[in-house]
Amino acid sequence: MGPLPAPAVWTEPLPEATPPAGMALYQLPTATFETRAIFAFRGGSFRDKRHFAATAILVRHPKGDFLIDAGFGAGAAAHRQAQPRLARVPYQAISTAREQLDAAGYDVNTLRGVLLTHTHWDHVSGLDELPVPIWTNEGELRHAKERSDGKVFREVSAGHQIHQYDFDGPAYLGFSSSFDVYGDGSVVIVLAGGHTRGSVIIFVTLPDARRYAFIGDLVWQLDGIRQRVDRPLLTRTLADVDPGRVRAGLLRVIALADLMHVVPSHDRTAYDGIPRLPDRLMPVTPESA
Template sequence: MTIAPPDFWSGPLPAAAPPEDMALHRLPTGTYRTRAAFAVTGGAFRDVREFAATAVLISHPGGDLLIDAGFGAGVAEHVRMLARFERAPFTLGRTAAQQLEDVGHDRARLRGVLVTHTHWDHVSGLDSLRVPIWITGEERRYAATDSHGAVFRSVSKGLEMHEYGFDGPAHLGFPASSDVHGDGSVVVVPAGGHTHGSVVVFVTLPTGERYAFIGDLTWQSEGITRGAQRPWLMRRVADVDAATVRLGLQRVVALSRVMRIVPAHDLHAYDSIPLLATRQTRAGA
């Protein structure tokens, strides 16, 4: 099943004044495997997809943030906490915490992890980061009781919760917003449906390039390129409100001609974002 063809965004884009030393980097922490037939409507059973578990570092003079946390050191234990049918073969790389250490990142600059939602493959790495969690009240309540919040409840114990709301205006087709730095460079909007408090994070770079990190509105790029939803069974299992997911997906597909749309689990959606360089590379070795 595909969504209706969108009316592509043709109006002006929201004003943004990102500082010149703002930057974006990807921190791939591993992958897990699933059949395309379970990932996207029209996917082939013989097509095996490597789902990304990638954190994204937003460096900003007002303080750095990670979008999601990827896999943590305890990911094997976290997978065992899932229902048996949800478990998948996985490969763990270096955690986000290890990659930050590799480049000598000043942890005092890291304000926290802004989670797109609290499913295991987005929050496992909190076990290694141990920094504040940026989360909406609605998502915090969801994670406190839903069976899919078990890993989050485990890895978030003892961590500070930075709960935020949406007191800003409508933004790029979404009804409300939260401007993290007040300069339009990082704007969060509510995009529930996959979970009750899922969000989309819009990032504007000094170059003028724009990104939308859409979490799990769709798992793969076909959700953007041809409007393909999750298969019916997976919508029943994975989404709390499939109709609301469909609405959010329509909104981001409409933006796909004016910015890069990044589904959290599509490996190649991150290709335009540089890796976090090693200390040796940064020193010119």
């Protein structure tokens, strides 16, 4: 089976966004784990070892900061052990998002919350150290409540405030509706679905006009975008609740790939160009922005 049909490149104007001057992105790598390319994308080689990322993203904004996903937390070893045997891949811990924020002098209690791409354990483990609201949608909450792969989320989300948002905004870059986090177009969430019931893509636009698409596990490696291929049959059967919907979302993202920086959550190279946290994070306020 060859590549997926090439979608028409997006030619319409990009959505309007007015990100404030003080807005910024930082990557917080929490762990890496190794897998073979043959399991990561269709056409991958068994000899090709890939180092998957488990990385959170800090979005700084004068209206309040968010993390995109939480990475691996202090309880990651137990969270991994709670997975089916085939999913218990060895990993190399770096430091948790909480540890990195603390080291930079950042008060985690000032975070507005964590925006989840979806509720699988390797995206939510770090919530165990982050006493902040969890932002997600009704479909993903139902998925985490009803399915076995939501077990870790159910554990680490206990005691957290859940902020449930709706996709009540207009169509956005080929997706039928959207949610604008700040109301300025700088962070816009769309429903992708397919990997989990309510999995999302988070689009971010920075003041210098750079655009990012944080696509969660729509694909695991950039090869899926560049080669127009989805996961192999075995892994998409095991990992995706609706492989056809994943494929539809993948084609939409491929149509946008020349217009923005696409970041699959687990491709370590996709984070190149996003800075690490500085030694000291200064406050971002409406006045300084």
